[in-house]
Amino acid sequence: MDGRIELIDATKEYKHAGSPPVSALNCVNLSIRQGEFVGMVGLNASGKTTLARMLNGLILPSRGKVLVNGLDTADLAQKKEIRRLVGMVFQNPDNQIINPIVEEEVAFAAENLNLSPAEVRRRVDWALEVSGLADLRHHAPQMLSGGQKQRLAVAAVLVMQPSYLVLDEPTSMLDEDGRYELIKTLQDLNRQQRLSIIMISHRMEEVAPAERIIVLHQGTVYLDGPPAEVFRSPRFALAGLKPPPIARLTNSLLRQGHPIDDRIVTLEQMVEFLCR
């Protein structure tokens, strides 16, 4: 079985009565390997959310296909397995929490998988541990901070032990601390659990630590590559986007002829370089 998500000529059109169909995605061809940390950026209405929801079969392509580890998202018989493989975390944590207690919320997805109660408990303990919520397991979600709520949303998906985690603007409702907590958790999950992270964001500094950045523009993949290359590309500005401050600083120093590693796009990388 292939450990990757593949979009083959994936097109999505939304039809509204009395008006011509609106195309959200146009013939997208993409392959995301298991274990990759991918950042996905683009202006509003560039097709990011549609693409994210296609990855676990919540939205089916109008034309083309989406394969998750070789399973076609259009195959209804595989729907449950595809959703187990591709976990999805949405923008607003308050709108995805169903249960009144943290551990009950985490258990929800595992219960839906028809696992034994002992296995559900084991997975709940594990998901709470890796999300850093083990001490809050008996708390009410409403009483958690924004960052903790979003980590709860991540734990509630991790309990299915997915291979891919898709996050649709997960930090947009969070403050600075909450954002930091979540990004740190995601990086740890990617490194330690080899979990693929596909994160949509409008904040370039959040996706800068990713291995790869995909830029969507008017429903197409406009740029795809390592962060430094993408941020330096003239097409990046043409897509209406602005590189993060550290990437701009690196480019500026390079233009002035300073000997600096052109792959530096994050503050941590810059500090490491300067301390060398």
Next chain:
Amino acid sequence: MREMITGQYIMGDSIIHCLDPRTKLIGCLVVIVVAVWPRQTITILLFNLAFIIIVIYFAEVGVGRVLRGLRSLKLIFLLTFICQVFLTRGDPLWSWGSIVITRQGIDLGINTFLRLLILFLSASLLTMTTSTLKISAGLESLLSPLKYLRFPVQQFAMIINIALRFIPTITEEAEHIVRAQKSRGAQFDSGSLSIRLRTVMALLIPLLAASLQRATDLAWAMESRCYTSDGQIYSRVYKLHFAQRDLIAMGVISIVLLLAIL
């Protein structure tokens, strides 16, 4: 951290918290049936009320916290009482022109007030001491015989679970909208009836839109976590357990019911 809303689940390990949700659901149902039984006397209703207050004490959720929720319902209580007092015919106690207060009116006013109070307190007590997941698990178990009549018990229990879960969220949303409207000059407490109606519409429309958006988001999130509405049985991490304390509680509930009937 924000203030708890009345009716919202409060974690605890009191005797009432530890009861099986089925026991609490049956108890709540008995209290409500006794309260709404036709021609119920004030004595029985007071007895019922005293029973609930004793249970609130044992639930360790704080009588004050439970009663705080009454503030938002005071208008309904007052209007109901006034309507019963002034619109019920019977033996006049006091009159002024066409306005007559009757003994039967006062009786009925107190009676209705007590009934509403019992309904409010019993429902609040249930939701404050039982998490929505346990309520839905209890409901699912109690309604399970209906599966044979092809009634979608699991889906029904899930609907109840979600409805209860979203009460505090929607209340909070409404508070935010009211604050936002007030900051733009909306007056909810003054002005003519038509102005007030318009202001209420300015609250209801965004609240409805936000609730529909929440419902859509929740449906996506549930689907993403492998929930299906095909009635498939899934394993529950929370197992219902009918213990000896539940037997004792059922005994107490039966005595309350018998006393009310006799």
